Amino acid sequence: MLETIAKMLQYSFVQRAVIAGLMIAVCAALLGVCLVLKRYSMIGDGLSHVSFAALTIATALNWAPMAVSIPTVLVCAFILLRISQNGSVKADAAVAVFSTGALAIGVFALSVVDGMNTDVNNYMFGSILSMTDSDVRLSVILTAVVLVVFLLFYHKIFAVTFDETFAKATGVNTGAYNSLVAVLTALMIVVGMRMMGSMLISGLILFPALSAMNVCKKFSSVTVCAAAISVVCFIVGMGASMLYDTPTGSGIVIANMIVFGTCSLIGYFRRRA
Amino acid sequence: MTDKTLLKCDKLSLSYEGKIVLENLSFELNEGDYLCIVGENGSGKSSLIKALLGLKRTASGKIITGRKLRHNEIGYLPQQTSMQRDFPASVKEVVMSGFLNRKKFFMNYTSAEKRRAQEILEILSITDLADRCYRDLSGGQQQRVLLARALCATSKMLLLDEPVAGLDPMASEEMYRLIRKVNREEGITIVMVTHDIHCAIDHASHIMHLNAGQLIFYGTAEDYRNSDIGRAFLEEGTDEECMDCRLGRECTKGCSAHKKGTCHHALKGEPHA
Incomplete structure (x- = not known):
């Protein structure tokens, strides 16, 4: 078993996949903690569909995929966060509107070109082995930024996540922190979609945070635990895909589901005890 | 404006979604005062608190802080949101986040801050809760933890928005006792919004009564008791x-x-x- 994996790891495209995947797993888990606690759980889903639409349109028009999808997703992330702050439209409805709207545009754009092909399948469900050097570079830079932001601003991130009104009232620039989270989330989704696909990326954001919240009692341990769970699940999902040729994205999400189930049970029995 | 003046409102008007909710309000607040703002729903109480905290722009008029008060020296106890009730964080993390307004962006709290937090926990007699998880606490305990956080943010002035909302009578009484203790023993100026006029008048030194955006009474609790408005409001209607x-x-x-x-x-x- 280990031999097979060791052999696989000699291929450069596998190495790229593993490096980029680990990075994205850490990013998604850390940002996921903020998003889940701020009740933006579905934002990942909405943005990934927007990214899907942007990619199909880029393909249809023969433009560079990243150059189209990064700015589009960034803009949508800002709009969604703004909407949920204003409170005129309910945040969950706004995300649902973006999500289905973008999916419809994406499917429409597809039919105009040449129907379903491999590219589309990759956009929907990810293909980790097709990650390029630039994807890897982007994911490494992104992770470095996310880690630095979390280390430097850890306490402020906590304060803004826990109680935005209080933080703002006592003079913390909450707008800047929300924008920062929006930008990082948008970038993470664009990069993560290559691996997980637009249908599965939100699993990578939600599950580690939810699992960690079930067993941890401190915010600091929730963040560390979420990152650790995410990395372990990535390795399991990736390993399974190398050994048994299963799809990587869904393998990772299933591994996460098992961990989440276990953590929920632990949490349930602890609360009852 | 005298040396003891902490805060002064001059012909202040506030609007909410284009409608004036508070009109032409002028008053002065002195160091050590304990002011209760009472009035029906929609009388402009919460808007006034938000304006004092700088969370809301004034429509016209001015809020002037005295020589002794800087904006980031106001502590705030907001109404709790449902999101916070099940937030995975330790009491220590929540309380310490009150210090953030005076920090630029650094990772750790100083030992002076840690000592001060310890003192505050002692004043509110919740030292035994320090390592507990915030979501496992009762409503009254959570409210005391948030009061402790507000005290970390200030040594001068505290704004409280319905601090006993949703608490049982025992917990409410305890909360009022602690607020009075903070006012008398720590010399912290209190501004509190409340529905509970009877408790307010027992504890407060000053009463502000708002009705439909107009100031109808401002003065000492004693004068309020003897005024027509006060009598009408205090009587068992x-x-x-x-x-x-x-x-x-x-x-x-x-x-x-x-x-x-x-x-x-x-x-x-x-x-x-």
Whole structure:
């Protein structure tokens, strides 16, 4: 078993996949903690569909995929966060509107070109082995930024996540922190979609945070635990895909589901005890 | 404005979604005061608090802070959101986040801050909760933890928005006792919004009464007790009775007490509209 994996790891495209995947797993888990606690759980889903639409349109028009999808997703992330702050439209409805709207545009754009092909399948469900050097570079830079932001601003991130009104009232620039989270989330989704696909990326954001919240009692341990769970699940999902040729994205999400189930049970029995 | 003046409002007007909710309010707050703001829902109480905290722009008029008070020296106890109730964080993490307004972006709290947090926990007698998880606490305990956080943010002035909302009578009484203790022993100026006029008048030094965006009383608790407005409001009126009826003015809302003939108009034998 280990031999097979060791052999696989000699291929450069596998190495790229593993490096980029680990990075994205850490990013998604850390940002996921903020998003889940701020009740933006579905934002990942909405943005990934927007990214899907942007990619199909880029393909249809023969433009560079990243150059189209990064700015589009960034803009949508800002709009969604703004909407949920204003409170005129309910945040969950706004995300649902973006999500289905973008999916419809994406499917429409597809039919105009040449129907379903491999590219589309990759956009929907990810293909980790097709990650390029630039994807890897982007994911490494992104992770470095996310880690630095979390280390430097850890306490402020906590304060803004826990109680935005209080933080703002006592003079913390909450707008800047929300924008920062929006930008990082948008970038993470664009990069993560290559691996997980637009249908599965939100699993990578939600599950580690939810699992960690079930067993941890401190915010600091929730963040560390979420990152650790995410990395372990990535390795399991990736390993399974190398050994048994299963799809990587869904393998990772299933591994996460098992961990989440276990953590929920632990949490349930602890609360009852 | 004297040396003891902490805060002064000059002809302050506030609007909410284009409608004026508070008009032409002028008052001065001195160091060590304990001010209770009372009034019905929609009287502009919460808007006033938000404006004092700088969370809301003023429509006209000015809020002037005295020589001794800088903006980031105001502590705030907001109304709790449902999101916070099940937040995975330790009490220590929550309390310490009150210090953030004075930090630029650094990772750790100083030992002086840690000592101060310890003192505050002792004042509020919640030292035993320090390592507990915030979501496992009772409503009253959570509220005391948030009070501790607000005290970390200030040594001068504290704004409290309905601090006993949703607490049982025992926990409410304890909360009021602690707020008074903070006011008397720590010399912290208190501004509190509350529905509970009877408790307010027992504890506060000053009362501000707002009705439909107008200031109808501002003065000491003693004067309020002896004023017509105060008497009308403190008397056991029926719950459905509107403020106009209580004050013996023309009943513009046609409140249910007025229709049933159980309002002050009826009791005084005045004709019904």
